């Protein structure tokens with residue numbers, strides 16, 4: 001006999017590329033089966049938003065899911081991007097022009113400057129299409145959808161530019177790549193930092209969350225347990241990283257970088 005609880009999140013559509021899953025009333029997860037991050041649709045009484053949109057190549061499948069719940073792109077008021085990685089934002093340009101695109105100001109800056117290294121363009125093989133950010137977000141902003149009130153939390157660590165969105169009334173925590181079901185962490189990339197990551201997780205731990213809606217993987221109805229495990233793991237990662245830096249010969253690794261900075265400065269002087 002299985003002791004597994006029934007899945008509290010009904011699957012509304014399932015094809016080769018993605019599934020459409022109901023996370024709560026008027027909240028849907030579009031979960032891709034390839035490398036794209038999860039996309040979310042939150043249908044409020046006065047405004048409707050998406051949180052992340054996945055890779056551009058998945059756009060036809062994203063559209064199919066949106067049509068399934070009778071919410072085509074022209075009914076979406078805003079797309080909020082959790083951070084600059086293209087597995088989350090690649091399809092955003094399809095919404096440009098008619099929908100407001102928002103991201104944390106540090107992510108907005110990287111995206112607007114087309115910083116391909118930060119956005120991991122090579123890794124996701126996305127076309128070099130510009131994504132314009134209309135609204136630059138900060139910690140403490142509030143996105144009011146009528147029956148949902150999403151607080152913007154600045155939660156750096158995975159990169160310098162990550163945000164989480166939290167609805168305290170309904171206990172919905174959209175944590176992107178900062179926290180995933182089972183305490184899985186999104187890892188530390190380019191501009192990120194393990195110390196920032198730990199601080200961000202501690203902030204998420206203090207929230208009265210009920211459902212965790214992450215950038216990858218399944219939905220979770222045990223966010224408190226998930227964040228506890230992630231904090232434990234992040235401390236493990238911190239000590240592993242310290243050992244790794246001890247093992248490296250820091251001088252010889254930094255020398256080529258410093259030399260190229262010196263060379264560039266010389267060019268500016270001449």
Ligand SMILES: [Fe+2]
Nearest residue numbers: 085158177186
């Ligand atoms: Fe990411």
